[in-house]
Amino acid sequence: MTSALTEQLPIDLGDANSGAIVPPTQFSDLSFSFSVSQNIDDVEPVWRALEAQGIHSPGQSFDFIKLWVEARKIASNNQFYVVGYAGGEPIALLPLHRKAVKGVRLFTWFPGANVGAYAPLVDVDRLRQMSPTQRQALWKGMSRMLPSADLIYLRAVPIETANAGRLFDELGTLQPFETLYRSQYGSWEECDRLQRSKSRRKHDRQQGERLEALGEVSFEEVRSGPETTSIIDTMFTQRSARFKAMGIRDTFVVERLTDFYHQAAQPGTGVDVRLHVLRLENEIVAVRYNVVWGKAMYCLISSMSADPHIQGGSPGKQCLLRVMKSVFGEEIGEFDMGAGFTDEKRHWCNVQVPLSQHYMPLSARGAMVLATHQWIQRSKGKIKANKALMKALRRPIQLFNRVFCGPSDAS
Known part of the structure; x- marks a missing residue:
């Protein structure tokens, strides 16, 4: 599988080689290797095996994302499926869409706010057994498989994984996001x-x-x-x-x-x-x-x-x-009503799942975007928490959206 993926790597991946083993001495007793493909069918066996352990939303479903890619006609050179291996066994998969948004080159999830949450596909037990340093090395190794860009931006990731704790804390820089609301009965x-x-x-x-x-x-x-x-x-x-x-x-x-x-x-x-x-x-x-x-x-x-x-x-x-x-x-047994507070969620939901946004800057511009985006998110949070301020800004925000906000600028 690794050799097949290696042949599909674009020429601008720099020094990263698909399937290259990370020296064991660097990450204690674990040997990591990585692969990347631009064809979703190549990673289907890995994806389905990890998906079978449980997912947080349709945004992690192979069938959902494959249909999204096909229906949205996303070019293969903007699709990246990065797999991380420990001891030769797949333990993590990052499906990423390369976009250019307002001049910023970034990698992110395929859908946007169309589903409530996203997360990497992972072998929960293996990831839980790793130390924070090892998990950080895993994510960094996977990020090095990607071509030149400014930023990896991963929105709406659950802060805690059910019965497994905080498995994604080492996935870049975290920013508290919204809350996901569910009914479980x-x-x-x-x-x-x-x-x-x-x-x-x-x-x-x-x-x-x-x-x-x-x-x-x-x-x-x-x-x-x-x-x-x-x-x-x-x-x-x-x-x-x-x-x-x-x-x-x-x-x-x-x-x-x-x-x-x-x-x-x-x-x-x-x-x-x-x-x-x-x-x-x-x-x-x-x-x-x-x-x-x-x-x-x-x-x-x-x-x-x-x-x-x-x-x-x-x-x-x-x-x-x-x-x-x-x-x-x-x-x-579970009805997920998505992220963001509404009256219907207050009436019906007995489970709240905090979400975070994750950033991995890949360039100086990416670091600047990270700082700016985090400031915007913190400001929005303060505005939402202040009803008087929210009411005062509602009409200017609506006017701004009508004048300046068009379709996503994605290449």
């Missing part, structure tokens, strides 16, 4: 008992009655098939109306992402898409676009009708209530 009855007070149940019932007073209400789960096309079209139409009302750009349209979500919902992709659909008089009034992996369901997109006539019935909340009633049981 063994049954709907447990969820209902722990998350809904008597007043909450009464409020939900009253909203449901107002919606039902407008006509027949129905709810269903739709899986891959021809029906998904019209449902997803409606979902994006509802999202666009919501973005317009909020005065912000529609990233799904501007960045031409809608085709990917349509393709993912078709049979044979390996991505288990499930749409939860709420209808009023057979018209779609709310949709939730979910991906299932193992016993976890990840909500990637949600929408609801902007029709003021039905807002009193809160179709979005009624849809989510029915989702919560239907998902927990033998098959699904």
Whole structure:
């Protein structure tokens, strides 16, 4: 495998050689070697073996990322799949997209904020047994396999890995990011008992009655098939109306992402898409676009009708209530609602996962970008924590986004 990967290395990798063994004396009793490919199929066996140990989001799924690369038509010379080996056994995989953003050459995850969290694919037990110095050497060795650039930027990495502690602390420089919100229950009855007070149940019932007073209400789960096309079209139409009302750009349209979500919902992709659909008089009034992996369901997109006539019935909340009633049981034990705080997450989520951003500067410009980006993130955090300041800056920020923010500048 290593020799095959070596033949695919681009000519600008400098002195790094795919599969070269790091001298054991440098990293105590471990011998590291590394390989890199620009073809995702080359690393499929390694990826699937590491993925089988568990993932944090669809952003770590081989099928999801392969479809993303194909649907987004990402050139092979901008795809990099770096594998780290210990004693000849694969222990870590970094799938990276090379981009040029505002003149900065960087490596980052393939999707952006399209899923809640990302992380390297790793052999959890082997990584946990390493010392911090050894893990730092592993990540640095993997970074040296990449061609010249300014920065490795890895967003939304869980600070702790379940039952394994902080495995990614040595992955460059860390900056606290956001929080990921999840619901974990063994049954709907447990969820209902722990998350809904008597007043909450009464409020939900009253909203449901107002919606039902407008006509027949129905709810269903739709899986891959021809029906998904019209449902997803409606979902994006509802999202666009919501973005317009909020005065912000529609990233799904501007960045031409809608085709990917349509393709993912078709049979044979390996991505288990499930749409939860709420209808009023057979018209779609709310949709939730979910991906299932193992016993976890990840909500990637949600929408609801902007029709003021039905807002009193809160179709979005009624849809989510029915989702919560239907998902927990033998098959699904975890429902991931993504990063960032909202009322629905406050109402339903009993697990919070802190996320961090990781930076590995590869040049002087990259170090400067790191310092600037960290300052921006800290400033944003202070603004979000100050309601008066947030309110004062909301309109200037919306105006800035409309004037200056276009599609991602990626090469």
